[in-house]
Amino acid sequence: MRIYFEKTHQRSFGTFPLKGEELKQSLMHAIETGYRSIDTAQMYGNEAEVGETLQQIGIPRSELCVTTKVHPDNFPEEHFLPSVEESLEKLRTDYVDVLLLHWPPVGGDIAPSLKLLEKAHKQGYARHIGVSNYTAQMMRDAKEIIDTPLSTNQVEFHPLLNQDVLHTASLETGIPLSSYCSVARGEVFKYPLFAEIAEAYGKTPGQIVLRWILQKGVSINTMSTKPHNISANFDVMDFTLSNIDMARIDALTGTGFRIVDESLVPWAPDWD
Template sequence: MNIYFQKSFQRSFGTYPLKGDTLRQALDAAIGAGYRAFDTAQMYGNEAETGAALAACGVAREDLCITTKVHPDNYSEETFLPSVEASLKALQIDRVDVLLLHWPPVGGDVAPSLRLLQSARDRGLADTIGVSNYTARMMHVARTVVDGPLVTNQVEFHPLVDQRKLLAAASETGIPLSSYASIARGEVFKHGLFAEIGQTYGKSSAQVVLRWILQKGVPLNTMSTKPENIRTNFDIMDFMLSSIDMERIDALNATGYRIVKPGQLPWAPEWD
């Protein structure tokens, strides 16, 4: 089974942009709420703090799913594997559960970095591998380059952006999506529909949004520093949105709100 679709790992706690005491306290609250999947990245600058907190959390290593991502600046023969080894040392683990390419390379030629990613898996540095921020075209290329499964394409995914092309590509390539920016950094709360639907189920607006994502077949990454929000973001498995409510939320895809826009970062591609 794809690690991202194991029931205990469908809800992952993201660590961006947390550091220091704020990160440690948030991770403690997440562990207490039931999270066992955690997401970090070389780019976040918090792998060592994340590793220290997870090593001290009291949960057995085999019960955790740890994801980290390689910075695009390390997509070279000289730097890729050493950067992964440095990540493992910082995280205090001998292999990561999921290793992702954080962004496509500048210029869009994804094949060389994908081959380096596969070499990290083949050398035992990662149990599974995947990508992040890939377009549908890149997903199709990746499927032809990599020998073996890619467990995810982690992308911006929430009700305010239309990701039907990526969902179709996921079906066509066998590379499932997973989400970041799952509540669009709070932008969803400007839309009263979520609170209205939430009243029907006795759930918050955020819980409705997160349940919608899960029912799209997309595992979640969420982040909060507030213990109550951390708990409620995790507590979304005891209800199911009706098909009518799913369609009402689907209509908000037309909003076209996207956090990461083309050109905003040097690696951001032209989105589908």
């Protein structure tokens, strides 16, 4: 339940949309840098390469936190557990640390997939379970549907988008949030505020963005192919943004810049 509060697991290395040599090199650099939490998904089509690379690197399995996500196409009962077994096989492991439902189901009835997720947990396929792209109401409903605590709701979270409604639901339900699109795929760097604050702290603009997310109580997923960005994104634990700088960044959330919506994915719910 508290896995995302362990210091190492507050910073995950995301693997979308990486494949092939780029995935291998980036993941190897991330592990060398110190990342132990790795995020993949059935949808990314790279679980086998992630598994192969992790095996080659040879870090003890117990030190890694591997997250994968069940594709909504595999939510029907006859596909769910077999798809998880296939993911485990590709990832070359007997269990994942965190198994997420990648999206709410089309139609919005979250109960069947949540119950199957809980079944995967009870069968030992996953140490922890969670969800992704759930709305605040879905977070509240999920608590009533299954008994197993949800370790996270992984959502788009960056300074250009106000996620206060989800944040409140997180505090109410005890389901921690984790971020994706943490640097808004580069869009944040168009705002001079981050460079200005970065200069004052002797950090990079990206580190300021990620530190803001962490200080919101949200664990971070980042992806980069550049060794210097991979290292910088990990090196965010040795400074604290002041309340005033947090508030200056908060003011940007009114921008309302959302990357992942129904124009990109058919499963996107009515966002809060």
